[in-house]
Amino acid sequence: MRVLVVEDEPDLARQVADTLVEAGYAVDTAKDGEEGHFLGDTEPYDAVILDLGLPVIDGLTVLERWRRDGRKMPVLILTARDRWSEKVAGFDAGADDYVTKPFQMEELLARLRALIRRSAGHASAEIFCGPVSIDTRSGRVSAEGVVIKLTAQEYKILSYLMHHQDKVVSRTELTEHVYDQDFDRDSNTIEVFIGRLRKKLGVDVIRTERGLGYRMVASDNAA
Numbered sequence: 519m520r521v522l523v524v525e526d527e528p529d530l531a532r533q534v535a536d537t538l539v540e541a542g543y544a545v546d547t548a549k550d551g552e553e554g555h556f557l558g559d560t561e562p563y564d565a566v567i568l569d570l571g572l573p574v575i576d577g578l579t580v581l582e583r584w585r586r587d588g589r590k591m592p593v594l595i596l597t598a599r600d601r602w603s604e605k606v607a608g609f610d611a612g613a614d615d616y617v618t619k620p621f622q623m624e625e626l627l628a629r630l631r632a633l634i635r636r637s638a639g640h641a642s643a644e645i646f647c648g649p650v651s652i653d654t655r656s657g658r659v660s661a662e663g664v665v666i667k668l669t670a671q672e673y674k675i676l677s678y679l680m681h682h683q684d685k686v687v688s689r690t691e692l693t694e695h696v697y698d699q700d701f702d703r704d705s706n707t708i709e710v711f712i713g714r715l716r717k718k719l720g721v722d723v724i725r726t727e728r729g730l731g732y733r734m735v736a737s738d739n740a741a
């Protein structure tokens with residue numbers, strides 16, 4: 519899952535980005551509204567964390583422009599304490615959730631997880647696909663009741679496929695959602711990771727759709 523963080527306070531931006539990377543997200547950062555708007559307009563994010571008080575273009579305007587242009591990614595806004603009117607304006611501009619500064623990183627992470635899974639149509643923190651399950655809180659993966667150890671990159675790919683199960687996901691789409699902007703992307707490596715995932719999971723849940731990409735399916739007869 520790939521997240522954009524738009525925040526102009528350098529220390530806070532770094533702290534949030536580090537926390538997200540640690541939690542297994544690919545993260546891009548922008549330090550003003552113009553850069554943030556551009557990235558959110560041109561890159562496919564699974565969620566955006568958007569500060570409202572930003573230089574060049576303020577956060578509310580950025581959000582309004584994205585929504586006006588049909589950008590639908592979930593957006594969590596960072597608001598100042600005691601400014602209830604900011605929250606109202608934020609929701610009216612198209613925000614999906616908010617946290618008030620200062621906040622605990624744990625709360626930010628929990629809200630982000632909820633936003634991402636809800637936007638993919640999952641209500642529960644644990645996501646199932648046939649015999650495979652992932653717990654989005656702990657990052658625990660299991661297949662047929664056995665806990666499977668995955669590398670960070672394998673987890674990112676499985677998590678994206680699990681969130682979007684039953685849909686065909688192209689290698690390009692996977693690449694765009696598991697690597698940040700600065701990563702030297704090579705969609706061929708995705709195939710290697712998929713091979714390792716299949717081996718580790720030991721169950722046939724990741725289908726190759728020839729020429730199109732991959733699809734996670736819950737049962738063998740769903741073909």
Ligand code: CA
Pocket residue numbers: 525526527569570571572
């Ligand atoms: Ca600010």
